[in-house]
Amino acid sequence: MATPAGCPWHPEGGCGFKRHGTYARVWPRGCLIARYYCPSTGRTVSLLPDCLAAWRTGSLERVEREVLGIERAGSLAAAAAGQRPEIELPGALRWLARARWHVSAGLAAVRILVPERFEHVPLSIEGFAAALGLPPTEAAVLRTLRGVVPGELGSVPAPLGFDPRRARVQRTGSQGQQEAGADAAPGHREARTLTPTDVDPPDEPAQPHP
Numbered sequence: 091m092a093t094p095a096g097c098p099w100h101p102e103g104g105c106g107f108k109r110h111g112t113y114a115r116v117w118p119r120g121c122l123i124a125r126y127y128c129p130s131t132g133r134t135v136s137l138l139p140d141c142l143a144a145w146r147t148g149s150l151e152r153v154e155r156e157v158l159g160i161e162r163a164g165s166l167a168a169a170a171a172g173q174r175p176e177i178e179l180p181g182a183l184r185w186l187a188r189a190r191w192h193v194s195a196g197l198a199a200v201r202i203l204v205p206e207r208f209e210h211v212p213l214s215i216e217g218f219a220a221a222l223g224l225p226p227t228e229a230a231v232l233r234t235l236r237g238v239v240p241g242e243l244g245s246v247p248a249p250l251g252f253d254p255r256r257a258r259v260q261r262t263g264s265q266g267q268q269e270a271g272a273d274a275a276p277g278h279r280e281a282r283t284l285t286p287t288d289v290d291p292p293d294e295p296a297q298p299h300p
Contacts, residue, residue, distance in 0.1 A: 097128050098135055098244075105130040116147050140236060143249035146192070150236075151229040153249050156189045158215045158226055166190075193232070196250030203239050203246075 097107035110127035113136070114120075124137045138144060143153050156173060163169035170182035177185075194213045201208040211221045219226040222234055232250050236243060243251040 094126055094135060094137065097126075099128055099131050099133070110134055115142070138252070140233060144252045145248035145254045146189075150232040150249065153189055153193060154215055154229045154232050156186060157193045158229070160186055160190050161214050161216055192247060192249055195247040196232070196235075199242075199246040199251065200235050200239055203242050207238075 094107075095101075096103060097105050099105070100107065106129045108127055108129075110125040112122035112124055114122055121139075123139075125134045126137075127134050141149050141151070143150050146153060156169075159173050160166060160169040163172060166183050166186055167179070169186055170179060174182035174185060193215070197213045197218060200218075201211060201213070208218070208221055211217045215231050216226050218231050218235065222231060224230055224234060235250060239246065239251075245251065245253055247253050247255070
């Protein structure tokens with residue numbers, strides 16, 4: 091089982107950082123995410139598998155394919171007809187618009203953090219794939235970018251990074267500590283760990299959060 095190197099807020103130790111149970115992801119079904127607790131700050135940190143999207147159901151690869159489909163379709167309506175035919179058009183448009191906005195926000199953050207590599211790169215999957223030397227069809231851009239800025243993911247918008255503020259659309263509520271139950275609450279920092287889990291769930295009705 092993967093374990094964190096230490097408390098992200100107190101790397102020197104001494105805060106009593108310890109295991110704090112698990113929470114369940116909507117997908118993969120039965121996937122339990124380990125949590126740790128820092129008594130000094132009253133905050134938890136979750137060990138999110140590197141292949142999973144933060145604050146959104148499914149994998150990073152699935153989100154990347156959705157956004158790449160928008161880029162290539164030329165419009166949200168055309169992409170929605172091809173990618174989410176099982177739901178009504180307004181819901182499909184909202185689902186894909188959120189995916190595009192969140193991914194663009196994450197790419198913009200990476201461009202600011204690493205200007206020497208990405209300052210002039212277009213905010214698109216195809217643009218970053220070219221800059222990274224990756225074929226866009228491999229759906230590996232977002233996962234690769236997590237490895238480019240591993241120490242900054244807490245400030246990069248989800249689903250690429252772990253900052254939920256731009257990922258929770260039209261949703262308000264407490265920013266406090268998570269209680270037992272499914273899925274992490276807003277305000278929790280998610281630390282990443284490498285875990286190979288790449289099969290996406292079947293398409294489900296659009297949801298605003300993981």
